[in-house]
Amino acid sequence: MNQFLRSLTPSQQVAALFLLVFGILVVVSITAFLLSFRQDRGAHGDAWHEELRNFRQLLATSWVMVVVFWLAWAIGDVMATVLFALIAFFALREFISLSPTRRGDHRSLVLAFFVVLPVQFWLVGTRHFDLFSVFIPVYVFLAIPLVSAVSGDTQRFLERNAKLQWGIMVCVFGMSHVPALMLLQFPGRNYEGKQAFLVFFLVMVVQTCMLVQHLVTRKLRKPPSLPEVSQSFNWYPWALGMAVGSIAGGVLSFITPFKPGQALGMAFVACVAGSMGHLVMKALKRDRGVTAWGHRGLSVTGANGLLDRVDALCFAAPIFFHSVRWYFGVDAGVRP
Amino acid sequence: MGLFLLGLIRVLTGAQARWYGCPPKAEQRIYFANHQSHADLVMIWAALPQELRSITRPIAARDYWTKTPLRQWITTAVFNAVYVDRERKEGEDPLQPLVDALASGDSIIIFPEGTRGHGEEPQPFKSGLYTLAQKFPHAVLVPAWIDNIQRVMPKGEVVPVPILCSVTFGAPVRVEAGEERRAFLDRARLAVLALRDV
Numbered sequence: 153m154n155q156f157l158r159s160l161t162p163s164q165q166v167a168a169l170f171l172l173v174f175g176i177l178v179v180v181s182i183t184a185f186l187l188s189f190r191q192d193r194g195a196h197g198d199a200w201h202e203e204l205r206n207f208r209q210l211l212a213t214s215w216v217m218v219v220v221f222w223l224a225w226a227i228g229d230v231m232a233t234v235l236f237a238l239i240a241f242f243a244l245r246e247f248i249s250l251s252p253t254r255r256g257d258h259r260s261l262v263l264a265f266f267v268v269l270p271v272q273f274w275l276v277g278t279r280h281f282d283l284f285s286v287f288i289p290v291y292v293f294l295a296i297p298l299v300s301a302v303s304g305d306t307q308r309f310l311e312r313n314a315k316l317q318w319g320i321m322v323c324v325f326g327m328s329h330v331p332a333l334m335l336l337q338f339p340g341r342n343y344e345g346k347q348a349f350l351v352f353f354l355v356m357v358v359q360t361c362m363l364v365q366h367l368v369t370r371k372l373r374k375p376p377s378l379p380e381v382s383q384s385f386n387w388y389p390w391a392l393g394m395a396v397g398s399i400a401g402g403v404l405s406f407i408t409p410f411k412p413g414q415a416l417g418m419a420f421v422a423c424v425a426g427s428m429g430h431l432v433m434k435a436l437k438r439d440r441g442v443t444a445w446g447h448r449g450l451s452v453t454g455a456n457g458l459l460d461r462v463d464a465l466c467f468a469a470p471i472f473f474h475s476v477r478w479y480f481g482v483d484a485g486v487r488p
Numbered sequence: 489m490g491l492f493l494l495g496l497i498r499v500l501t502g503a504q505a506r507w508y509g510c511p512p513k514a515e516q517r518i519y520f521a522n523h524q525s526h527a528d529l530v531m532i533w534a535a536l537p538q539e540l541r542s543i544t545r546p547i548a549a550r551d552y553w554t555k556t557p558l559r560q561w562i563t564t565a566v567f568n569a570v571y572v573d574r575e576r577k578e579g580e581d582p583l584q585p586l587v588d589a590l591a592s593g594d595s596i597i598i599f600p601e602g603t604r605g606h607g608e609e610p611q612p613f614k615s616g617l618y619t620l621a622q623k624f625p626h627a628v629l630v631p632a633w634i635d636n637i638q639r640v641m642p643k644g645e646v647v648p649v650p651i652l653c654s655v656t657f658g659a660p661v662r663v664e665a666g667e668e669r670r671a672f673l674d675r676a677r678l679a680v681l682a683l684r685d686v
Contacts, residue, residue, distance in 0.1 A: 255642045261649040394650070
């Protein structure tokens with residue numbers, strides 16, 4: 153089996169991976185679909201059906217994410233970059249909608265959406281790696297408040313610009329590191345054409361960590377450790393999620409250029425960044441007075457909660473990316 | 489072109505319709521909404537379902553929407569708008585185009601504040617809504633609150649920014665027997681305002 157997998161070309165290996173994931177999803181979906189036919193509420197009760205409905209929603213989200221990643225891989229680097237640019241666009245749209253802006257911010261917003269976002273992803277697509285990692289923290293950091301200042305509105309100046317810069321950092325800068333992973337080069341490690349695995353690895357370990365944390369929290373019902381921030385967050389399920397996510401990373405080391413120990417470490421870094429990022433976003437949502445970016449009952453903006461799903465990734469991707477670059481000294485330069 | 493415009497609006501604002509108090513239904517209606525931006529009529533047009541869009545005509549300020557050929561073309565060919573003059577001319581009833589549209593059986597979208605507001609709350613309503621309601625007692629009066637649109641394109645800006653907006657439709661109001669003009673208009677205004685916090 154292992155021999156057979158190793159004999160495949162890189163793109164065949166990636167295709168096999170997607171086939172496996174799609175297969176698992178199909179089996180789970182069919183099972184859930186058949187289970188929903190069960191009518192004997194006496195044995196299971198309404199709570200069980202409610203649980204099943206929640207689970208099927210989660211399943212639908214997973215389907216969408218897998219299809220998105222499959223498309224990203226299948227249509228090539230350029231289109232994948234465009235795809236992630238679109239996700240960043242919609243995430244930033246949600247972020248800005250729930251952060252009050254003033255009229256004086258209009259030009260800055262135009263700059264953020266129609267200049268900064270395309271330029272950042274263009275820099276990724278054209279592999280200007282040195283510029284792409286400093287473009288937003290250095291150049292945009294000055295440009296946004298400058299445009300605000302020129303518009304002449306100084307009321308709550310720092311607060312408004314901090315919000316905007318923060319939104320760009322999370323939604324655009326963070327998200328742009330996901331397609332950047334696909335362009336990393338690992339000379340001498342026989343990893344050409346397999347960079348899609350790295351994205352899969354990152355998403356997989358972060359999602360595993362979040363999912364385990366979520367499930368353990370619901371099972372144990374421990375008192376929240378940080379009640380001001382989140383009604384559910386507790387350090388014990390978090391530590392469990394961390395451990396399972398890292399081990400999953402170690403197990404998945406065969407699809408990465410890392411050795412098992414290194415993969416474990418990298419997965420740990422990604423899990424810490426992702427879950428802590430999610431916690432930070434929770435604090436932010438509390439501040440804005442919403443429980444979720446797209447909670448239908450509460451928000452009048454009609455946000456559909458995209459940011460809730462990608463925020464962990466937005467924080468994990470840049471830290472993962474730079475850890476990999478720094479530790480392995482890999483060059484993200486021109487492809488040979 | 490209509491589809492392209494609709495796609496563009498969806499990408500920029502989401503243009504989500506929230507029906508609280510009445511379902512989308514093909515009866516003759518007068519939608520009345522708060523007015524914060526010229527884009528208001530575009531928003532409410534995009535938020536209506538396809539079937540209602542073809543029988544609903546928004547009103548458009550003649551001076552603004554006929555200024556360039558593009559604007560004029562959009563309002564006539566895509567929105568099928570009713571033009572009204574914001575400046576009152578001698579010997580002309582500014583409501584006449586609306587009366588014509590209603591008489592031919594279409595639904596209309598009006599902004600009873602008359603002009604775009606600056607503040608948080610809508611300005612007092614003008615009397616046109618009352619007059620139309622008296623003339624067409626069978627038309628259902630549906631209040632609507634357009635949220636966030638002033639952030640997409642404030643007065644004097646050209647480029648819109650992507651911010652999620654929604655249109656909330658509320659329970660219909662009607663002129664009670666013997667109700668005074670001012671009392672009714674204030675009640676209608678409060679009905680619109682109440683939708684802000686739904």
